Amino acid sequence: MTNSDLDVIVVGSGLGGLTAAAYLATNGRRTLVLEQHYVAGGNSHVFRRKALHGEQSFEFDVGVHYIGDCGPNGMIPTILRGVGLEGKIEFLEMDPDGFDTLMFPDFSFRVPKGWDRYRERLTAAFPDEETGLHRCLDVLQQKAPDFAQWAMRPLSELFDECRLGQKVRAVLVGESGAYAVPPSRAPVILQAGFIDHYLKGAYYPRGGGQVLPAHLVDVIRSNGGEVRMRAKTERILVKDGHACGVRLTTGEEFRAPVVISNADLKRTVLELVSAEHFSPETVARVNEYRMALPIFCVYLGLDIDLRDRLPNSNVWYYDSYDIEGMYRDCDEGRIPADLGLFITLASVKDPDTEAIAAKGYTSMEVMMWVPPDHRLWAVEDGPAAGERYHGKPEYRSFKDQVMETLVDGVERAIPGIKEHIIWKEAATPITQEKYTLSTAGTSYGIEMATDQVGPMRPSPKTEIEGLYLAGASTMFGHGIVGSMRGGVGCASAVLDRDLMSDVESGQVFGDPSKLEGGGPGWDPWEASR
Ligand SMILES: Cc1cc2nc3c(=O)[nH]c(=O)nc-3n(C[C@H](O)[C@H](O)[C@H](O)COP(=O)(O)OP(=O)(O)OC[C@H]3O[C@@H](n4cnc5c(N)ncnc54)[C@H](O)[C@@H]3O)c2cc1C
Numbered sequence: 001m002t003n004s005d006l007d008v009i010v011v012g013s014g015l016g017g018l019t020a021a022a023y024l025a026t027n028g029r030r031t032l033v034l035e036q037h038y039v040a041g042g043n044s045h046v047f048r049r050k051a052l053h054g055e056q057s058f059e060f061d062v063g064v065h066y067i068g069d070c071g072p073n074g075m076i077p078t079i080l081r082g083v084g085l086e087g088k089i090e091f092l093e094m095d096p097d098g099f100d101t102l103m104f105p106d107f108s109f110r111v112p113k114g115w116d117r118y119r120e121r122l123t124a125a126f127p128d129e130e131t132g133l134h135r136c137l138d139v140l141q142q143k144a145p146d147f148a149q150w151a152m153r154p155l156s157e158l159f160d161e162c163r164l165g166q167k168v169r170a171v172l173v174g175e176s177g178a179y180a181v182p183p184s185r186a187p188v189i190l191q192a193g194f195i196d197h198y199l200k201g202a203y204y205p206r207g208g209g210q211v212l213p214a215h216l217v218d219v220i221r222s223n224g225g226e227v228r229m230r231a232k233t234e235r236i237l238v239k240d241g242h243a244c245g246v247r248l249t250t251g252e253e254f255r256a257p258v259v260i261s262n263a264d265l266k267r268t269v270l271e272l273v274s275a276e277h278f279s280p281e282t283v284a285r286v287n288e289y290r291m292a293l294p295i296f297c298v299y300l301g302l303d304i305d306l307r308d309r310l311p312n313s314n315v316w317y318y319d320s321y322d323i324e325g326m327y328r329d330c331d332e333g334r335i336p337a338d339l340g341l342f343i344t345l346a347s348v349k350d351p352d353t354e355a356i357a358a359k360g361y362t363s364m365e366v367m368m369w370v371p372p373d374h375r376l377w378a379v380e381d382g383p384a385a386g387e388r389y390h391g392k393p394e395y396r397s398f399k400d401q402v403m404e405t406l407v408d409g410v411e412r413a414i415p416g417i418k419e420h421i422i423w424k425e426a427a428t429p430i431t432q433e434k435y436t437l438s439t440a441g442t443s444y445g446i447e448m449a450t451d452q453v454g455p456m457r458p459s460p461k462t463e464i465e466g467l468y469l470a471g472a473s474t475m476f477g478h479g480i481v482g483s484m485r486g487g488v489g490c491a492s493a494v495l496d497r498d499l500m501s502d503v504e505s506g507q508v509f510g511d512p513s514k515l516e517g518g519g520p521g522w523d524p525w526e527a528s529r
Helices: 015-025 075-081 115-125 127-140 155-161 166-172 188-199 211-222 265-277 280-288 323-331 393-413 429-436 479-495 499-504
Strands: 008-011 031-034 046-051 056-061 091-093 100-104 107-111 202-205 226-228 233-239 242-248 253-255 258-261 295-302 314-318 340-345 362-369 421-427 467-469
Touching: 008 015, 008 242, 015 031, 015 211, 015 258, 015 479, 046 295, 046 421, 056 295, 056 362, 056 421, 075 479, 075 499, 100 166, 107 115, 115 127, 115 166, 115 188, 127 155, 127 166, 127 188, 155 166, 155 188, 211 226, 233 258, 233 265, 242 258, 258 265, 258 479, 265 280, 265 467, 295 393, 295 429, 314 393, 323 362, 340 393, 362 393, 393 421, 421 429, 467 479, 479 499
Parallel strands: 008 031, 008 258, 031 226, 100 314, 258 467
Antiparallel strands: 046 056, 091 202, 100 107, 233 242, 242 253, 295 362, 295 421, 314 340, 340 362
16 A cells, blocks of 8 residues: 555554544555554553563453453444454453452452342342432433433432442442542443443453454455554644644655544644644643543462462452542542552453463453552653653652552452462553553543533544544543444544444445454464554
8 A cells, every 4th residue: 555545544553543444444445554552452452471581471461351241242242243353253251140359348249240130239238228229220220210310410429319328339339440530520321331331241352352453453454454563653734624644753654535543632632733723622622631540550470370269250459448539549649548459360261362371370460540640650751752761760669669569459359369479560650651652641531520421522523624533532432342432433424424333233344254363373462563
C-alpha cells in the first residue's frame, strides 16, 4: 500500500482502533493502522519474562483479565463474528459459582453468575438488609419503574435511599476497581451495566489477552490493510477543516480522507490535532475532563502451581469496608492507607497455555488504583513529554516501596505466597503513560463519573470533517467490551451505517476463509508485531 491510496488511517492499535480498522478493512476500505509500540494491542498486549536464569518463562497480561458476556451470542463474540472470527477465539468461563471472591477483614463473598443467584446470595448474607437490598437490586437490574430517574445519579445516593449499611455497600461495589470511580461519583447506570456484563458470565480468552489484537490484526492484513508498529504519530493533519492525513515523528507522511484516533483523547485534541482546529467550547470541555484513576500493577511468577489449589476466581482483597475512603486517599494524592487489591491468575484461568506458566508454576497479577500525579512518582513532565525517569533513584525506590506494600497484601489474602515468588516486577501509572501515551497513566479514559457519562462523552464523529475517535474516552466507555463496541461504533460513523445491528442480525463482513491466524504453533504475540 502506498501512502497515496489509503481510505483510512487509524492512530493507535488498542482494541478500539483495531476493531474499527477490522470493520473498515472488511468493508473494502484501504486501512492503515499506525502504532507507536513494537507490538499491537495497547492495553490488551501481553509481555513475557524469563526467571530462574532464563529457565522459566511467564506471560503477563496488561489489561485483559476477565471479560463478561462471552457466551455464544455475547457482545464480544458477536463483534468478532462480524469480521469473520467466529470460533477463532475460545472464551474459557471462570467459576460460575464465584468468578470474583471479595475478601474483607471478617467476611468473604463469592459473586456468582446470574442475577437471581446474585440476589439470593446477597440477601442470604445480609438478612437484615433484605428490603433495602431488593430495592437497590431492582434498580441496578433495571427492573424498577423509576430506573430512568436513578440512572445518572450517584450510586451512594441509591445506597442511602435503600438505607444500606457499610458492609453490604462494600460488597456491592467490591469490583468497582474495574471502573475506578467512587460510589459518590459513579452513576447508577455504570454499576448497573458493569455488573450485568459480568453476571452474564466471566471469561478469559484461551491463549491470553494477546489473542484479541492478534486476530484483529490478521483480519486487517488479510483484507488488504496494514498494521505498522514503531510508527508514532506526531501530528494529525487538518486542511480547510478536514482531516487529511498524519505525520510521524520520523517525518514520514500518510494521506487519507479519514483519520481515526485511538490515542488518548486529550492528546488527540490538544497535541496531535491541536486546539486551533476545534471550537473554543470543545477545547474547554476537553481540558476540563477528569481522567479515571490509574492502576499500579505487580506481576509475580511463582514456583508453585495454583491451578488445582485455588478456584477459578479473581480475588478482590480489602483491608477495610471503607471503599469510598480509598478513593478519597487517591483524590487527595495519597496511596490508599487501606489496601484494595485485585488479584488474578492467568495460569488458573487458562491452565493449558504453557506460554503463560508451565505446569508447576503460576502467573499472578496484582492491581490497585492509585493517584496519577507525576510528582508523587518523583517525575516532572512524564515520559510522553520525553522525560527519562526509569533510572531515577527516587522513582525506583517509591515504586519498590509500593510494590512491597502490595506483595504484603497478597500474602494476607493468600498466605504462604511470598516464599514462592521467583519473578517480581511492577508497573506504575508512569509506565502506563510510557507504553500507551495516556494522560495521567490511565487505561480507562475520562472518568465515568456522573458528569462525564453518556452524552457528556465524545461521540466517534468529531466536529472536524473526516476525524473520528475510538477508544476508552468515547461514549461507549472503557474496558474490553467498551473499547471494542466503540470500535464498531466508530466504523459505523465512518460508513454512516449501523454495523452493530447488521452483525447482530447475522451479517459477516470480509471473507473468513482468507484468515490465517490460530491453529497449532501460532503465536499471538509474534502475529501482533
Ligand atoms: C491493569 C489493567 C487491568 C485491566 N483489566 C481489564 C479487565 O480485566 N477487563 C476489561 O474489560 N478491561 C480491563 N482493562 C481496561 C482495558 O484494557 C482498556 O480500557 C482498553 O483496552 C482500552 O482500549 P483503547 O481502545 O482505549 O486503547 P488503548 O489500549 O489505550 O490503546 C491505545 C493505543 O494507541 C497507541 N498510541 C497512542 N498515541 C499514539 C501515537 N501518537 N502514535 C501511535 N500510536 C499511539 C498506544 O501505544 C496504544 O497502543 C484493564 C486495564 C489495565 C491497565
